[in-house]
Amino acid sequence: MEEHIYKEGYRVIYGSSENSTVIARDLLQTFKNYQVDGYILAPTAGLDDDINQLVKEGYPVVVFDRASPDLQCSKVLVDNFRGSETAVLHLIDNGFRNIAMVTLAAGQDQMNERVNGYHAALQKHGLPAILKEIIYNEDPHKTIQNLKSLLKCKKDIDAIFFATNYLALSGLQALKESGLIITRDIGVAVFDDINNFALFNPAITAVAQPIKEIGLRVTKILLEELQDNHIIDSQNILLKTKLIIRDSSARLLV
Structure with missing residues (x-):
């Protein structure tokens, strides 16, 4: 600008x-x-x-x-709805069936649309929704612990879709601390790409704005x-x- x-x-x-x-x-x-x-x-x-x-x-x-x-x-x-729906449909096409979404409990319109896209993709295939809301500006350490608890309680989760890139960073740490390895134990996709995602190992699938x-x-x-x-x-x-x-x-x- x-x-x-x-x-x-x-x-x-x-x-x-x-x-x-x-x-x-x-x-x-x-x-x-x-x-x-x-x-x-x-x-x-x-x-x-x-x-x-x-x-x-x-x-x-x-x-x-x-x-x-x-x-x-x-x-x-x-188009937050289509971006989110496309990412989740991609996960479904790759065989994932228990896809959780981690989003913000902020009530923002763009976040609501991303959640709506997630639900729409799951409904097309008759799959269950697993939605985890995180408080905006929550301490990252607390977010990591909350996500670790989610993974412990929902052991059938085979993929996670993160609504923002900074939630994904906390989520990747939670996966690491939980002993889960991406591409072996769980799949990951994120809304809002950043340059660093291409440098991760494995590189992170993301919706680019x-x-x-x-x-x-x-x-x-x-x-x-x-x-x-x-x-x-x-x-x-x-x-x-x-x-x-x-x-x-x-x-x-x-």
Whole structure:
């Protein structure tokens, strides 16, 4: 985003809400005090009224990553449902039948869509769902212990689909500490690829989001709204994900 905005003579002021609505509101007020020209937001839950108020006041606003239907602004999102469904169907095609999903108990729209995709894939094949929710910002050590407990209680789990890459990192540690070996004992797939997943042994299958395209689309829309004094219609863009198949989702060795 910065790369493209800089070329047009604008500068970026950045802040992280840490998924807190209180912090997000403070940041929005701070930005308003700095008289920013427009907003690019990955909104927290409960921020819809604040965002819609910015739009009513005439500010160009574009949201990405997550959004509710009630937002009255442009949105650049990825197809979380299809991305998740595709990954789980891939695991099923490779012979996995007891697939657990580890996700966040955050109630975020994009997480809900990933869970919905997981359920849809299982329902197509009449397979049981094993859903484990982790509290957002939970201490990683606690997450590891929770996942170890899951593996101990559900010994028939033969694959795990992680809803985020950072949950996967805790999950891989839990597998290691549980003595489970990927490709021998269990399969793994993750939503949201990172470069390091290709370097793991075995390499980790992951759903890749079109990060560069998200940045391009978001900045393009914002710049258009700035140049047209916010009179263009809101845009709703849904981008496709791509499943990067690596060794972690291969059929288990027998």
